[in-house]
Amino acid sequence: MTQDDLDAEVAELLSEFDQRYTAGRKRLVSTLSAGAGPLTITEILAADNTQAQSSVYRNLTILESVGAVTRIVTSDEFARYELAERFTEHHHHLICNSCGSVEDFALDASVEKTLDDALHHAAERSGFRVQEHRLDLLGLCRNCS
Amino acid sequence: MTQDDLDAEVAELLSEFDQRYTAGRKRLVSTLSAGAGPLTITEILAADNTQAQSSVYRNLTILESVGAVTRIVTSDEFARYELAERFTEHHHHLICNSCGSVEDFALDASVEKTLDDALHHAAERSGFRVQEHRLDLLGLCRNCS
DNA sequence: CTCAGTGCAAAGGATTTGCATGCCG
């Protein structure tokens, strides 16, 4: 997906909720889109210091509420944000226990399928309605190991 | 594993780090062991109000540092704690997007094996050294759906 | 003109820490 396509789709999502696609929000989407994984507020501010921290929080909250970005928490005390899955490939995270960095990775489609089937089956037994799954690996990244 | 066995092993872990297995810590282990899933500080305090909140935080931190309990964060703003995996069966979490409750569930050993192999393989490609994996399901629990 | 979006500073809330006291070893 090109940046223009992305912008158009995010704008569409926002408009459905009577929200504008302002310059600040556009920059956030662009920054997240450029990252190799979910970014912390600090990282976002470092990459784009054109807006106040509170605006970043507010805009990310709005982008999340319309389904354009996803907020994730790993283990450390910083929340991270990434583009919603509709704009990316389904993927998982490599979380470094040492430096806290988070990187994306994907699984074979066949494994993903097996997993998904097993998950739905297991959840059914508990009367749980699955909306999505979250699979992360914890360990040491290339730099820290 | 009986409560006595559990106590003995936790005591052993603590002693390796020159930490005592005090009454407060013992109660925490017992409380966590009784829960159907990871508990929040609030839930822990509700189940055992014999120690100050700060002591609960401090003791949980110590228990985590010696590997007796695990701290997990889901999506909401409350951290949760559960007994470390060495004291439980390998399991995953059903996280309710509505009420925030967290329940345990397990996967077939064969699926778990397939998954684990695929994960190690995928991580290798990124130069990542896997220590553990974390797999949670997000959706609606029996009560909320 | 109007009203959402923004920046700044102050408030909130989970978690941590300083300090004096109590208790185990």
Place this chain on the structure above:
DNA sequence: CGGCATGCAAATCCTTTGCACTGAG
């Protein structure tokens, strides 16, 4: 006795919110 553990309260730090101002439509 000595030092770790604890309670209480104050401090931290990420995140949220109040308020006045700006800018797009």
